[in-house]
Amino acid sequence: xxxxxxxxxxxxxxxxxxxxxxxxxxxxxxxxxxxxxxxxxxxxxxxxxxxxxxxxxxxxxxxxxxxxxxxxxxxxxxxxxxxxxxxxxxxxxxxxxxxxxxxxxxxxxxxxxxxxxxxxxxxxxxxxxxxxxxxxxxxxxxxxxxxxxxxxxxxxxxxxxxxxxxxxxxxxxxxxxxxxxxxxxxxxxxxxxxxxxxxxxxxxxxxxxxxxxxxxxxxxxxxxxxxxxxxxxxxxxxxxxxxxxxxxxxxxxxxxxxxxxxxxxxxxxxxxxxxxxxxxxxxxxxxxxxxxxxxxxxxxxxxxxxxxxxxxxxxxxxxxxxxxxxxxxxxxxxxxxxxxxxxxxxxxxxxxxxxxxxxxxxxxxxxxxxxxxxxxxxxxxxxxxxxxxxxxxxxxxxxxxxxxxxxxxxxxxx
Numbered sequence: 001x002x003x004x005x006x007x008x009x010x011x012x013x014x015x016x017x018x019x020x021x022x023x024x025x026x027x028x029x030x031x032x033x034x035x036x037x038x039x040x041x042x043x044x045x046x047x048x049x050x051x052x053x054x055x056x057x058x059x060x061x062x063x064x065x066x067x068x069x070x071x072x073x074x075x076x077x078x079x080x081x082x083x084x085x086x087x088x089x090x091x092x093x094x095x096x097x098x099x100x101x102x103x104x105x106x107x108x109x110x111x112x113x114x115x116x117x118x119x120x121x122x123x124x125x126x127x128x129x130x131x132x133x134x135x136x137x138x139x140x141x142x143x144x145x146x147x148x149x150x151x152x153x154x155x156x157x158x159x160x161x162x163x164x165x166x167x168x169x170x171x172x173x174x175x176x177x178x179x180x181x182x183x184x185x186x187x188x189x190x191x192x193x194x195x196x197x198x199x200x201x202x203x204x205x206x207x208x209x210x211x212x213x214x215x216x217x218x219x220x221x222x223x224x225x226x227x228x229x230x231x232x233x234x235x236x237x238x239x240x241x242x243x244x245x246x247x248x249x250x251x252x253x254x255x256x257x258x259x260x261x262x263x264x265x266x267x268x269x270x271x272x273x274x275x276x277x278x279x280x281x282x283x284x285x286x287x288x289x290x291x292x293x294x295x296x297x298x299x300x301x302x303x304x305x306x307x308x309x310x311x312x313x314x315x316x317x318x319x320x321x322x323x324x325x326x327x328x329x330x331x332x333x334x335x336x337x338x339x340x341x342x343x344x345x346x347x348x349x350x351x352x353x354x355x356x357x358x359x360x361x362x363x364x365x366x367x368x369x370x371x372x373x374x375x376x377x378x379x380x381x382x383x384x385x386x387x388x389x390x391x392x393x394x395x396x397x398x399x400x401x402x403x404x405x406x407x408x409x410x411x412x413x414x
Contacts, residue, residue, distance in 0.1 A: 048169040053413075055164025056173040059115030059125045062106060063160040064177065068404050071103060072127050076138045076156035077212055085125040088118040096120075114165040123163040123170070130157035130176055141178050141409065149409075153238070153393060155181050155400050157409065172414040180405035182396055184353070185282050186371060188248030188263065189390035192360075193275040194376035195251035196268075199259045202362070202386040205233055206263025208241025211393040213369055215349050219387045222262045233389055244390050245269045251379075263390075275375070278319065279337060279355050282373065283399075291318070293403065294337055300325050306332030306350075309402045313339040321358040321377070328364070334402045335395075346384070351391075352398035362386045370394040 062085060066072050072083035083101040086093050089109060093102040105112060105125075116125035130139040132151045142154025149157070155178040163172040189206045190196070205222050218233030227235050246263035247253055253270040261267035276282050280290035297313035306327075314323045323340025329347035335355070336342075342356045346364030353370050360374040362382035369391045374380060 048166045049171065051166045052164035052169050052171040053173070055113055055115045055166070056162045056171055057164075058113050059162030059164065060160050060173060060175050062115070063125060063127050063158075063162065064406055065106065066103065067127065067158060067177075067179075068406070070401075072101065073129060073158065076129065076140075079129050079131045079136060079138050081129060083127040084120075085116055085127075086118055087112045087114070087116040092118070094120050115162050123165065125163075126161045128159045128161075130159050141181065143181060143183070152240075155179055155397060161414070174412050174414050175408055176410040177406050177408050179400040180403055180407050182399040182403060183284055184371075184392065184395050184399070185276075185284060186242070186244055186390070186392060186395070187272075187274075188245040188269070188371075189388050190247045190372050190374070190380075191275070192247070192249040192251065192374045192376060192380055194249070194359075194374065195379040196247055196249050196253045196255060196270075197379045197381040198254070198256040199362075199380075199382040199386065200256065200384060201258040201260070202255070202382050202384075202388070203260040204246040204262070204267075204386075204388045206244040206246040206267070206390045207234075207237045208243050209233060209236045209369060209389045209391040209394075210238055211351070211369070211391055211397055212236075213389060213391065216367055216387070218389050219367065219385070221260045236389075238393075242392055246388075246390070248272055250275050276373065279373075282355070294335070297339070300327070304330075306330050306334070306336065307402075308334045309337075309399070310334065311337045311339070319357055321375070323358065334398045344386075351394045353395045370398070 066085065073081045075081055080099040082099060083103065085103045085105055087105050090104040093104050096102045105116060107113060117123045132139055137151040138156050139149055139151055140154035140156050141149055145153060157176055157178050160175045160177060161172065163170055189204050203218055203221055205218060213236040214230065217230055217236055220231040222232060222234045224232045224234045229235050243264040245266050245268055246261040247268035249270050250272055253268045255261060280287050283290060294309055294311040297311045300312050312323055312325055319339060321340050323338055325338050325340060326343040327348060328345030331349045333351040335353045337355045339357045341358035343361040343363060344366050348366035351369045355373045357375050359376050359378050360380055362384050364384040367387045369389050371390055372388060
């Protein structure tokens, strides 16, 4: 059988085609390898970015814990207050300015997460106040106002800036948070379910006062003599406050001739109906919510720090009014719930709410900004000089301050 001859041109074309196919396959392999490498790089970058965001969120978590423990900003009247938390141990915190507080991280030594730095710089975990446009006032949140965010009333707003870092990757989160607000159903500065008798030279004012009112202000009554007036309280009343009667009682009220009382619509209102079913009623909570909020009962013997929410009782039977408590030389704030009798003696200063299931007795000079509620058994009387100034902010903000729960108002990546 005869074969047809193969021309050289055909062999050349076949060889070129084979080389072209090999080249294409090689290039395709390189492209696939490059794509795989690029995918790995992108996946690695994406993983690092997720890790940095998780670290930034962890920094916000530490900041909230430190705020909750009262370790950071304490004075909402100073808009320039700043707290910075460094990734270092106690004793090695960098020196800061007069308006700044420096803290060592609360993380375990040797396993610091990278959401702060050990030295001063832009990556330090920072807590500051939210300021008004002028930078001179702290902004607050008040559910009852329009607009809700204002510079006059409500819970002060914290700004937390946290930067998470993984190698060269970094992401910064800015969160605006506030302690959970509590709304109080107030009826007066002094609210009682028993008669109110002679109160000596006490001063009780139901006009709504600023929480910043100084100790002993108002001890000589309401009408001011000059501005500022450290002895009369009218200059510390909120222009748009929720004014109350000085005293509200389901019984009679006869405070005597030396008493100084003020309020709206009257200095006192006797024979009222609708006393609280329990303290939960005052806070618009269920019973279960209230008892969880106020915590387990404690004893008062030997205790000197009365800053916080305290439930004082000598047993575990709720509202049996069996406690017999006496306090003197106390400077405190928050809420004090006493399941029994409370006697207040000289040198007592308090901001917030005092709720007494038993009898309430005053045996010396005392000053209270906020409110007092007494269920009682016997008539309330005083043989000392009590000054009680109603302040809705003092009650609600102290509950908020020590309630330990936070609300995020805004979150953004910077």
